[in-house]
Amino acid sequence: MNTPIGAEPEPDTQAPTAPGSPAATGGPGSAQLTWTAATDNVGVEGYTVHRSTTPGSRRRA
Structure with a gap:
């Protein structure tokens, strides 16, 4: 964790990237x-x- 205690957390300003190279x-x-x-x-x-x-089958969120 990089946020000091009592400090405001950094805002989430971007969507995450998609995970890559899936394998099963x-x-x-x-x-x-x-x-x-x-x-x-x-x-x-x-x-x-x-x-x-x-x-x-696919699940829809």
């Missing part, structure tokens, strides 16, 4: 996912991964 391996009941990290001017907190058993 696995089999019935398991999957291993990898990708290169996204970047942002204040940091990326995490990722949401949607799992489905229906081929081609």
Whole structure:
């Protein structure tokens, strides 16, 4: 953490980049996912991964 205690946090002025180079391996009941990290001017907190058993299904946010 780079923000001193009591200081105002830096505003988030830009959208994060998309993660890159996604890859998946696995089999019935398991999957291993990898990708290169996204970047942002204040940091990326995490990722949401949607799992489905229906081929081609997509989740809409």
